[in-house]
Each structure stands twice: as structure tokens, then as C-alpha cells.
Amino acid sequence: MRIENRDFNDAENFFSGNRQVLWNEISGVIADMPLHLKASDQSGKQGSLIFDPVGTNETIKTSLIGMGWSSGVPMPPAYKFLGSDVDFVKNDILVEVQFSNYPFLVNNIVRSELLYRDQTIMGRQSIKGVVIIAKARMFPASNSTLYYEQAVTQTRALARKQMFDVPVRVVGMFENYGVVPAVFTEYPARYSRTPANRANIRVNIQQAARNGARALIERA
Amino acid sequence: MRIENRDFNDAENFFSGNRQVLWNEISGVIADMPLHLKASDQSGKQGSLIFDPVGTNETIKTSLIGMGWSSGVPMPPAYKFLGSDVDFVKNDILVEVQFSNYPFLVNNIVRSELLYRDQTIMGRQSIKGVVIIAKARMFPASNSTLYYEQAVTQTRALARKQMFDVPVRVVGMFENYGVVPAVFTEYPARYSRTPANRANIRVNIQQAARNGARALIERA
Numbered sequence: 001m002r003i004e005n006r007d008f009n010d011a012e013n014f015f016s017g018n019r020q021v022l023w024n025e026i027s028g029v030i031a032d033m034p035l036h037l038k039a040s041d042q043s044g045k046q047g048s049l050i051f052d053p054v055g056t057n058e059t060i061k062t063s064l065i066g067m068g069w070s071s072g073v074p075m076p077p078a079y080k081f082l083g084s085d086v087d088f089v090k091n092d093i094l095v096e097v098q099f100s101n102y103p104f105l106v107n108n109i110v111r112s113e114l115l116y117r118d119q120t121i122m123g124r125q126s127i128k129g130v131v132i133i134a135k136a137r138m139f140p141a142s143n144s145t146l147y148y149e150q151a152v153t154q155t156r157a158l159a160r161k162q163m164f165d166v167p168v169r170v171v172g173m174f175e176n177y178g179v180v181p182a183v184f185t186e187y188p189a190r191y192s193r194t195p196a197n198r199a200n201i202r203v204n205i206q207q208a209a210r211n212g213a214r215a216l217i218e219r220a
Numbered sequence: 221m222r223i224e225n226r227d228f229n230d231a232e233n234f235f236s237g238n239r240q241v242l243w244n245e246i247s248g249v250i251a252d253m254p255l256h257l258k259a260s261d262q263s264g265k266q267g268s269l270i271f272d273p274v275g276t277n278e279t280i281k282t283s284l285i286g287m288g289w290s291s292g293v294p295m296p297p298a299y300k301f302l303g304s305d306v307d308f309v310k311n312d313i314l315v316e317v318q319f320s321n322y323p324f325l326v327n328n329i330v331r332s333e334l335l336y337r338d339q340t341i342m343g344r345q346s347i348k349g350v351v352i353i354a355k356a357r358m359f360p361a362s363n364s365t366l367y368y369e370q371a372v373t374q375t376r377a378l379a380r381k382q383m384f385d386v387p388v389r390v391v392g393m394f395e396n397y398g399v400v401p402a403v404f405t406e407y408p409a410r411y412s413r414t415p416a417n418r419a420n421i422r423v424n425i426q427q428a429a430r431n432g433a434r435a436l437i438e439r440a
Contacts, residue, residue: 082326104323163383
């Protein structure tokens with residue numbers, strides 16, 4: 001897939017030098033993975049191809065773990081009220097993959113900031129920088145789920161008011177228009193995380209006529 | 221009902237003097253209202269009496285509007301991503317009634333803080349202090365809904381790290397143990413906000429044997 005990103009609190013500087021290697025691991029995982037799709041079960045859109053958060057999460061997880069990232073690192077007990085664990089940690093970098101409803105972005109930033117201010121050890125080191133990964137708006141997706149452009153707007157609003165000091169890089173997952181490879185997964189039931197069937201397909205991604213609308217994705 | 225409250229960022233001082241009158245309006249509404257209950261539709265608990273957020277919200281809303289509070293004041297467009305409106309505003313005080321899932325507390329505090337830092341006019345004045353109302357843990361309630369003791373713990377954790385400067389008073393709605401009057405509302409369907417039937421009843425509230433567990437509430 002294709003990446004765009006926006007930096008807050010001097011994240012550009014933070015992710016340079018020694019940490020460039022870790023950023024290259026994260027961006028490499030996204031660059032190397034295909035778009036994951038599933039069939040919508042929403043009324044009126046049944047069967048149409050939409051972004052698959054479960055398949056995407058799985059692929060990111062498998063790849064990052066293979067590079068020595070820790071997954072599901074527990075939050076300290078005092079902050080369990082902001083969620084039980086964080087997605088990925090390596091050295092002093094925390095990664096959150098956020099395909100849920102849009103209010104979770106504020107939750108992710110607030111809890112990252114608390115860990116940062118506390119110099120909480122997550123894994124072996126204290127957290128000094130954060131990466132938040134979201135899908136781009138271009139993909140048809142479940143209602144009210146966070147998209148990259150929205151994540152940037154929200155993070156910018158919080159940053160302008162100095163609500164957080166931790167360096168944050170917001171990352172968007174995009175795909176080129178035209179015919180591209182994709183992974184199509186069938187799930188036996190809504191909310192199921194266990195795929196019934198998974199296949200490599202090719203899809204044609206057409207840009208929406210209206211600015212800001214989702215792309216049309218069809219089997220090629 | 222009975223009130224407890226905890227103050228953050230010198231809210232005690234903020235709600236004294238001229239603002240004491242406004243605090244008296246809020247606390248008076250809660251003190252004067254009966255406990256609102258409904259029948260649980262959760263499997264295993266069907267028919268048991270639990271806290272009714274819809275009836276409670278309605279009563280608070282009717283009473284505060286009668287005292288000149290504005291309800292559903294729109295968020296400025298830049299902050300719509302944190303919700304479309306706030307619950308109640310009068311002069312420079314914002315009130316949020318929060319019976320939803322526990323992550324909404326952080327959202328409420330963050331958006332109040334943004335309004336405060338921006339000196340945003342909500343209604344006629346800019347917001348200088350916040351009241352967040354929650355039910356006490358003692359009441360059986362829908363799963364994962366915020367309760368007062370949890371709200372205090374969360375707000376304290378954020379306050380300790382200086383995540384917000386706005387004065388916040390967290391208010392808990394309690395009830396005495398023993399036989400008390402209550403309002404029982406039947407709703408035609410889950411998530412419905414239109415009551416099918418409403419009746420004044422008397423209930424016996426028994427303290428749970430185990431510390432931290434919910435009370436047992438039965439018709440008296």
C-alpha cells in the first residue's frame with residue numbers, strides 16, 4: 001500500500017537518526033502489504049467491497065512481530081481505564097493501529113501522553129514517540145470508522161492547544177487508483193475475526209467523481 | 221437522590237461566590253429527583269431493576285431548562301469531531317451528564333479543556349468551569365457504563381499529569397439504602413427513548429455483601 005504521514009511535536013526529528021531504522025520497519029510493512037478487503041454486510045451496500053480491518057491488523061501484527069516488535073503490551077494498572085493494552089512497542093516507540101470509531105483517536109493520544117509524561121516502561125524502555133496508523137478516507141468502510149484525513153485534523157486541533165507533548169506521527173494507508181492486487185477475506189459472521197476463506201484477487205479502484213467521497217472498488 | 225462530589229483544579233473555589241447559585245440549581249435538581257429505574261433486558265438479568273439513564277436524563281433536562289439552562293449547545297465546527305453538542309450551559313458553566321460507556325469521560329474532559337483554552341463562547345459566555353454528573357457504582361446498570369467512583373479515578377489520573385486546567389467538579393448520584401420512592405419506566409424496545417409506561421413505585425435497596433458490588437434493588 002501507499003503511505004502518507006503528518007508529524008506533530010517535532011516527530012520528524014524524533015524519527016530520524018537511530019530511530020529511522022524503526023520507522024523504516026513500520027513503513028516497510030505497510031508498503032509491502034496488499035489492500036485487504038471484505039464484503040459489506042450493511043443494508044443497501046451488501047456484498048460491495050470495503051476495507052477489511054481484521055485482515056489488515058493481522059498482516060501488520062504478523063509482520064511487526066517478525067521484526068521483534070512486542071504486541072499487546074499491557075497498560076499500567078493506573079491507566080487501564082484507557083484500555084487494557086497498546087498495539088505495538090519496540091525500544092521507545094509505541095504504535096497504535098486505529099480502525100475503530102473516530103473517538104478512539106483522542107483516547108489513543110491521551111493515553112500515549114500519560115505514558116510519556118510518566119516515563120512509563122512499556123516492554124523495556126519508556127515511551128518517547130508514537131505512531132498512529134489509520135486507513136485513508138478513499139476506502140469504503142464501516143460507518144463512523146476513523147480515517148487518516150480525520151485523524152490528522154483531530155490531532156492538529158489537539159496539538160494547536162498544546163494538549164500533548166509526545167512526538168506523534170500520524171500515518172495514512174492509501175492505495176493507487178486503477179487495477180491493483182488485493183486480499184479478499186470472507187468471514188462467517190459479523191464481528192467474526194476468524195476467516196472462512198481468503199483469496200488473492202485483483203480489483204479496479206476508481207476515484208469518486210465527488211471530492212471527498214469514497215472510491216468505487218470492484219473486482220477487475 | 222443523594223449527592224457526592226470531588227473537585228479538580230480548584231473547582232471548590234470556582235463554584236463559590238456568585239456561582240454558588242448555579243451550583244445550587246444543579247445540586248438541587250439531583251437532590252429533588254427520585255431514582256429512575258427500568259427492567260434489564262440483558263440475558264441472565266432479565267426483568268431485574270437497573271438504573272434508567274433515559275428517564276434520569278429527561279428529568280435533569282426538564283428541570284435545568286426550567287431554571288434557564290440551555291440544552292444541546294452546539295460544539296464549534298472545529299471540534300465537532302468530539303461530539304456535536306454539550307449537554308447544558310448557563311453563564312460560564314458547562315454541565316455534562318454522562319451515563320454512557322466509560323471512555324466518554326476522557327472525551328468530555330478533553331473537549332471541555334479545548335473550549336476553555338479557546339475561550340469559546342457557548343451560549344453567551346466563554347466556559348470557565350465544568351460539572352460532570354455520573355451515577356454511583358451502587359446501582360446495577362448496563363455493562364461498561366461509567367460510574368462516579370470510576371469517573372473520579374480517571375479525572376484524578378488526568379489531573380495529576382496536568383492534562384487539563386479547567387476547573388472540574390465530578391458529581392455522583394447516590395441513593396440511600398432501605399425503602400425509597402422510585403420511578404419505574406417501561407420501554408417498548410431496547411435503545412428506545414420513548415417510554416411505554418411510567419409509574420411511581422417503592423423499592424428496597426440492599427447493600428451488597430461484597431465490597432464494590434452493586435446493590436440489590438427490589439420492589440418494596
